[in-house]
Amino acid sequence: MIRFGNGEQIPVELHKVRVVQKLNLKPIEERLEAIDKGGYNTFLLDTKDIFLDMLTDSGTNAMSDNQVSSMLQADDAYSGSQSYYRMESALREVFGKHYVLPAHQGRAAENVISKVFVKPGDVIPTNYHFTTTMAHIEINGGKVLEIYGDEAIKIKSSHPFKGNIDIKKLNNVISEYGVDRVAFIRLEASTNLIGGQPFSLANMREVRDIAKKHGIMLVLDASLIGENAWFIKQREEEYKNAHIKDILLEMCRMADLIYFSSRKVTSTRGGGIVTDDKNIYMKLRDLIPLYEGFLTYGGMSVREIEAMAVGLYETTDETVISQSPMFIKYAVDELDKAGIPVVTPAGALGCHIDAMGFLPNVPQEEYPAGALASALFIISGCRGMERGTISSVRDENGKDILADMELLRLAFPRRVFTLSQTLFLLDRIKWLYANRELVGGLKFVEEPPVLRFFMGRLAPLSNWPQKLAAKFRADFGESL
């Protein structure tokens, strides 16, 4: 943040724009049609109908000039590609681990790790699940146990590390299930589903000590590790003068196995697994050619591999890694000031609006976060992602397991949106909040059995989208 003369802290862009993509801000009538065609599921929208695409930061962060230019020197080869070795060196240097396995994205790494380490009846204690992680663990017969602290799922909080594992709960899990049934302990950096909330190094150290004492493997999901490191520097006294690179290395040193989605860490499409333990490496190694591709590309294009190597180094640069969290903080603070319920403190990845607080008239069974995502798209063209009960699952009786938090996530991919675009978003959210009683619920009309939030189709429970659009046109006097 940069202080202006009037005392305001503004997230000034620490980069200049050199390649741009034209956006479309279409009339509200076309957006009504688009969301209807997309089954009131923002995953099913086309970008031609979207103004600000805040669905995710996954594969949508802006690449740097150095990343793009590195793609020209890619060494196309099925095996032994020099591009791969450049990426391997970058991973060794940035994550500090020797053995590297490539995967085509984060969930591919989760597939391989779960296949090797999760047996039926196992439990996996974690600070919080991620959708694809849980699906892979469950497919292999394991169960995810979330052992977060009291503040983790409170919407409004000033706790600096809501992503911490509750140490007492961790000890209880180990004594209740026994060491042999704990496949591994999983820590997720900048814990995605609770609002991009970091854990502290002090907490990780305690978790590591317990894991070591019992001989349990500590697995780090490093998809948002750079941001977690940045929060440690901001919020953990001991590290306020440390370099991001050193914080990152210290986090990695404590984990036995690290996996990541490169779509998030570096803006390129890919992923991987790193470890210093040869036994772990050997157990996983032979599944890579089976599911991903040969060991020196793992399902990624060599161009992406080159850009990933450069992006890994950039992740340790504070001016790069701080951009997204600063814009998120600005948006969160502005919404909070306006009395709009939003997850605090601001975390990584995006701004997370509390849909139950925003739409108290929509019961959780009618998917308030999904309804809010549709409503915001209709009135602004901004696409967010439902992170609530639609992203959850049903129990054995077919009843929805209601999510702990009902969130609309508005992602701020790194260095993509400007301050005036952020101001546009905030203006439209404020208008929607003032007109929130017009938003109604949704119901499923087509529901896939696994990861239903991706392809599921919904319908509004009344003609609320049309009424909302009519009010928008009346207030703005136009349809943009």
Ligand code: F0G
């Ligand atoms: N772990 C975390 C913490 C993630 O956020 C993601 C993806 C994955 C694993 C899976 O990685 O997409 O490369 O297969 N998160 C994206 C998101 C999809 O929008 O939050 P992937």
